[in-house]
Amino acid sequence: MHRRALLALAIASGSAAALPGHAAGPAVRIGWLRAPNDLTTGRARGTLRHALEAQGATAEWPGPFPAAAPALEAMNAGSIDITAGSSTACITALAARIPMLIFACQPISAAGEGILVKRGAPITRISELQGRSVAVNRGGTGEYLLMRALDRNNIPADSVRRVYLSPGDSGAAFAQGHVDAWAAWDPFISIALASYDARLLADGDAIGSDNAVTLMCSRHFAETRPALLQAVFDTCLADNAWARANPAEAGRIWTDAMALPASLAPAIGANNAVPTRGVTDQDVAQIAQIADWYVASGIVPRRPDIGAGVLRLRPSR
Structure with missing residues (x-):
């Protein structure tokens, strides 16, 4: 009787998911940076939230992180699943043996x-x-x-x-x-x-820069939640296409996220609305070339295996 009463109350209040056996779906923890990238776009437009909800999951947004390095430290600690950074950030993270994977690249203009x-x-x-x-x-x-x-x-x-x-x-x-x-x-x-x-x-x-914006996930997330990672990847590609078709509007999203004057939106939109793609052999070669520079310059002690730090995804639609 008591359980039936609780169930009736939960249904009436729209909170049946709070009862045992009706737990909310997994949370995808996206560590976002105040930066002009596809994760920032998806957060502002609500597209990532909707895509994950369609998969029975929820989006959480730890941050904003001031740069990729602290976000990757949080990933190493198991506090976030996904973040963005640069090729250089990937190299230092892989050299430090942070268990992460690069799953998308966006060459910098x-x-x-x-x-x-x-x-x-x-x-x-x-x-x-x-x-x-x-x-x-x-x-x-x-x-x-x-x-x-x-x-x-x-x-x-x-x-x-x-x-x-x-x-x-x-x-x-x-x-x-x-x-x-x-x-x-x-x-x-x-x-x-x-x-x-x-x-x-x-x-x-x-x-002669070969640098790029990268999207990264933890190895654990890629292994345990591949369908959710695919949903994030597909949504980022769609948001990227929208940004390229609407650079001024994308610039406004990015300046708002970064608390910058709206007058900078046209320039930031034009500079950063460039294509995102799944990681290619060319991307791996370019990141590896930067890694060689890092080793030669004494910035990192060893050259990480870039290919082993890449997850090859393709659009599902």
Whole structure:
């Protein structure tokens, strides 16, 4: 009698899922960054939530994380299942033996990364960075961009002083003239060009960057919830197609998520609405090439097996 009364009450209140035997579905914990990527888009549009609900699961959004490194630390601790980052973040994570897999790649546009100097600075070529200071994030995209640019121009790495700062602190140091240049990526590129009297000394093409945005999951999640991972992958591809068709609207989503002025939306939309795909042989080769740079530069102690850190997914529709 007591159980029947509880069941009737639960049905009347719409909460039958709270009773024993009616537990809610699994939660997919997506560690999101304040960054212009497909996870940010899916969070804002509600598409990831709806896709997971259709699979009997729920979406949870730990974060926002300030960068990929702390998100990957959370993944290593078992606190999140999925996150986004860059090729460089993947390399440092795999080198640290974090049990993660890359399941999607989005090449970064040339305008989405580069080395910045002040508009009036007497620096017109990469070679003129010798004897000067450049803000970079240690072991991340900034340090990679600087090292790649120096090597491509046959400039000794020790002839340029690397100043290791977080992206936020790098922006302040650059704006206040405490460093001569800043190796950065979007949205920091767009912010600096609009607000810090900056100009691009060299963009991603001039540097020869092979960097990309990546989507990553824990190995445990890929092994135990493959259908949910496929649903996330398919939804990210659909959101990416929407962003490419509507870059200004995507830019507004991203500037809102990053608490940036709406005036930056057109530039950030144009720089970051580029195609996402399942990981290809070309992607693996490019990430491996960056890994070689990291080992040669002493950023990581060993070259991780990039191929072993990849999960090949294909769109289901």
